[in-house]
Amino acid sequence: MPPLPESAHYDIREPNAQRIVSDAQAIEVAHKIAAFLLEGSAERDRNREVPPEVVEVYSNSGLWGITVPREFGGAEVSYATLAEVIAIVSAADPSLGQIPQNHFCLLEDIRLQGSDEQKRFFFDLALKGNRFANALSETGGKNVQDIQTRLRHDGDSVLIDGRKGYCTGSLYAHWIGVLGLDEQNNAQLAFVPRGTPGLVIVDDWASIGQRTTSSGTVLVEGLRVPAFNVFPTHRSYDVPTLAGPFAQITTSAIDAGIARAALRDTIAFVREQARPWIDAGVEKASEDPLTIIQVGELGIRIEAADALLERAGKVMDAARPAPDEDSVARASVAVAKAKVLTTEVAIDATNKLFELGGTRSTLARHGFDRHWRNARVHTLHDPVRWKYHLVGNWLLNDKRPPRHDWN
Structure with missing residues (x-):
């Protein structure tokens, strides 16, 4: 086996965070x-x-x-x-x-x-x-749950070998959370300080969108981690917890932000630089009746997505003190509804920016293409078509959603 490459460098400084209390x-x-x-x-x-x-x-x-x-x-x-x-x-x-x-x-x-x-x-x-950054997913398996990284116990330590992908934030992290399967094929999560021998961060994320997330590769080979740093993460799905809805609501919130950004820039550009269509008979693009209608529709849909996102958070808040099968299922369904709208409105809003802004809105100096690229890439995190199935199966058949990171 060839030696591990050198880990990517980033100027990691001693943290000094303020404390937020409310x-x-x-x-x-x-x-x-x-x-x-x-x-x-x-x-x-x-x-x-x-x-x-x-x-x-x-x-x-x-x-x-x-x-x-x-x-x-x-x-x-x-x-x-x-x-x-x-x-x-x-x-x-x-x-x-x-x-x-x-x-x-x-x-x-x-x-x-x-x-x-x-x-x-x-x-x-x-x-x-x-x-903290993640080294959870892998890119070579038959599906997202096909984990090849192995973790074995060795006295007061564990040894880990594997290759990870989509390791968001890895370049910037002080610590990396590495997921591996132990001798019983149970998922274990090991927290590893940056710079630990056997841990290599590869700065190779090259997507068209979300370009500075550092969602590249992490390599682990003969990585030794103290047992104190290892968590039995499989237990979060063996029993009802909010781990799945938590992962989903945080993902949905990013898409909500992308939609807000696109609407913000659409409004500013239409007001300041876009031209009305000749048949509108008006002086400014912001007075074009068809443009007004479409901006209004986007605003309503974004507010609806935001409302479902907030509601999902409140359903989760209600379940947090004592999660059970039903309360976790309700949380999962509530988050799925929000995920549908945040996904769809992020894609639509970033596309409408160009439609309503016109050709001049595509000029590189504006950088508006980043909104569409970000929406298109980030909404691929997991297929929203399965959220429709999840909600429909709950409504029609009283089927609780399967418990995993994507529900």
């Missing part, structure tokens, strides 16, 4: 960070590069620690608030809105399956501003 503060900080990230978002997309100081400002804002439970010093914001925070940030830059999405999912794994000692240690890291 839902209201989380929303307030999200708006401030969004204003900061909006500036330069088109340039970062164009160059496929995020300056380290941008990531530092983002994670040191305290937003990456808002789901830490109160008993461990966090704000433990509601799921509805978390979705809104992600949507606000994603409307400014959805690539940077996505990089903590799996960070939040990893913190949820810790909450669900960690011992008190593990929770204390890793939640403290998150509150200080440490960034």
Whole structure:
């Protein structure tokens, strides 16, 4: 076997995050960070590069620690608030809105399956501003659950070998969460500090959209991890938990943000630069009656998607104290409904920007193509056609959704 390549370099600095203590503060900080990230978002997309100081400002804002439970010093914001925070940030830059999405999912794994000692240690890291990235998925299997990475116990450690893909945020991370199957084929999640021998981050993400998410490859070979850093993540699906709805609502929130960004730029461009069609008989594109109708329709659909997203968060909030088969199923269905609308309106809004803005809106200097590319790529996370099936099967046949990361 050839030797592992050198891990990709990124200027990882010592974290120094502020502490957010409430839902209201989380929303307030999200708006401030969004204003900061909006500036330069088109340039970062164009160059496929995020300056380290941008990531530092983002994670040191305290937003990456808002789901830490109160008993461990966090704000433990509601799921509805978390979705809104992600949507606000994603409307400014959805690539940077996505990089903590799996960070939040990893913190949820810790909450669900960690011992008190593990929770204390890793939640403290998150509150200080440490960034966690995932090495969960793989690109070569027959489906998304075909995991080839293997984990075996060796005394007080585990040894891991495998190849991971779609490792969002890996270039920017202090820690990587690596998923592998143990000797009994149970899924285990190991948290690995950046720079650990046997862990290689490959900066090879080359998609047309979400270009700065660093969703590339992570290689692990003979990777030794202390048993303390390993979590039995399979248990989150052996019994009813909100792990699946949690992963889905955070993903849906990114698409909601992309739709908001497209509508924002459509309105500004139509007002300031687009021309009305000759048959409209008006002086400005913003007075064109057919344009007005379509902008109105987009606004209504985006608000409907936002409302379903918020409702899904509240259904999850209600289930959190004592999740059971029925409450988790209701949460999964509620999130699926939101996922349908956020997916479809993100694609439609990013396409309508060009239709209503006209040819001049396609000029490269505007960077509007990034909205469509981001929507087209991110909404491929999992097929929304199966959300229709999930909801229909619940309504017609009282079938609870299968429990996994995509429900």
